[in-house]
Amino acid sequence: MPTNRNALIRYKTIDTCLQNRQRKWTLEDLIESVSEALYEYEGIDKGISRRSIQADIQMMRSEKLGYEAPIVVIDKKYYTYEDPNFSITKTPLTSADISRMNEALDMLKQFKGFSHFDQLSEVVNKLEEHIYSNKEKRASVIDFEKNENLRGxxxxxxxxxxxxxxxxxxxxxxxxxxxxxxxxxxxxxxxxxxxxxxxxxxxxxxxxxxxxxxxxxxxxxxxxxxxxYIENLRYSPELYYYHVIGATVSHNIRNSRVRIQVSNLHAPYVETKPLHHSQQVIERNHKGIIIEIKVQLNFELEREILGFGDGMEVLEPKLLREKIQKRLTIASNQY
Missing domain, CATH: 2.30.30 (SH3 type barrels.)
Structure with missing residues (x-):
């Protein structure tokens, strides 16, 4: 992999240009695009030379970085990929790449036991699975939740x-x-x-x-x-979302004490995966459990509750109970 960040920006920019087959790319066009990218990402205002871009193209064509990019010149003027589906981002991992990733993985694993490692554990699992699936050339044995087709x-x-x-x-x-x-x-x-x-x-x-x-x-x-640019000098994401479920925060709504009856069928799931960090079990009865959370009332909270169907009954506050009741009544009338 490129050892220089500027070089990586240049390679990725050239790659993006050559994937765009809606236009023809001269050497001058590539120089202009790379110069704009370097200015945007690194603030480098100095123009890139023809020799540097030509050297980058040769490096991308070579085996040194593992790209072996099929870059060809049309009409002695226009650069493009001979394979329209090629991209350096699709290049398979080399043994050297896997070795470096293993080193990074071993380093990350040293943080186990520290409180901040909890946030890294999923990343480590994904990295480890990706390394071994490439190294062993086998199908993945872990299927992480993803939505690769999501726009944006x-x-x-x-x-x-x-x-x-x-x-x-x-x-x-x-x-x-x-x-x-x-x-x-x-x-x-x-x-x-x-x-x-x-x-x-x-x-x-x-x-x-x-x-x-x-x-x-x-x-x-x-x-x-x-x-x-207007800089953030007041908020941290952790505190900003502390009293909500989801991404919607209101600045003029107070937190509410929400009490929910959870059925016996769903109680083990809700206890092992709380709706919110404030969740407490305040009662166990023949129906299941009653939990209490302190959150803002928002759409994401309603959606979480509705997702359990008849497995949850909002006890209070009255406003939320009436909203859920109304939604369930409308849903029932559709069947």
């Missing part, structure tokens, strides 16, 4: 880099409720994942209210380096 995932890295580099993005966005798309500057403070759906969380340039933007509703976006 291609924006993740751009948004992530914008957060790290404190840059504003200009976004074309269409929510589920809106008739038309809206364009606006947005200052992303963090990324939030909930049930395999990603959200960019931050503020619009003319508002002081934190907003969640679902990545699958983004039509287009670009980094606007000329627009000043």
């Amino acid at each position: 995932l291609g924006y993740l890295d751009t948004i992530y880099q914008a957060i790290l580099q404190k840059k504003t993005i200009y976004i074309n966005y269409k929510s589920f409720k809106a008739r038309d798309a809206n364009q606006f500057h947005f200052h992303v403070w963090w990324l939030k994942e909930y049930k395999n759906r990603w959200f960019a969380v931050g503020v619009k340039h003319d508002k002081d209210i934190i907003t969640n933007l679902a990545l699958d509703r983004i039509l287009d976006l670009q980094v606007d380096t000329a627009f000043p």
Whole structure:
């Protein structure tokens, strides 16, 4: 793998260009695209030379990085991939790659026993499974939950880099409720994942209210380096979501004490996988258990409860009980 971050940016940019067969790519076009990428990601304003791009192309063609990219020149002018389906991101792992990944895996495993390793354990499991499935050339024996066809995932890295580099993005966005798309500057403070759906969380340039933007509703976006970035100086994601289930936080709704009767059938599941970190079992009875959580009332909470069907009965607050009752009545009338 490339040892230099700038080199990796250049290779990935060239790869992205050559995958786009809707246009023809001259050497000058590739130089321009690489220069823009280096400026966007690294702030490098110095232009890239023809010799450097030509050397990058030769390196991508070679076996040194394991790419062996089938880059050809058409009409002595236009660069493209001979195989239209080729990408350096699809290159299989080499034995050297697997060796380095094993080293990284061994290092990560040393953190077992520390409290912060809990957040890394799933990453380690995925990495370990990927290494062994490649090394042994066998089918995977672990099937992680994923949604690779979810729209908007291609924006993740751009948004992530914008957060790290404190840059504003200009976004074309269409929510589920809106008739038309809206364009606006947005200052992303963090990324939030909930049930395999990603959200960019931050503020619009003319508002002081934190907003969640679902990545699958983004039509287009670009980094606007000329627009000043509004930095997050007040919130941490951990505290911001402390009293909610999901990604929706209201700034004018107080937390509620929610009590739910859980049936005997579902009680073991709910006890071993709590709805929220505040969950407590306050009573055991012939029906099952009564749990209590302290959270904001939001759509994600309602959806969690409705997902258990007749396995849950909201006891209080009255407002939530009536909402769930109304939803179940409407659902029942549809059958």
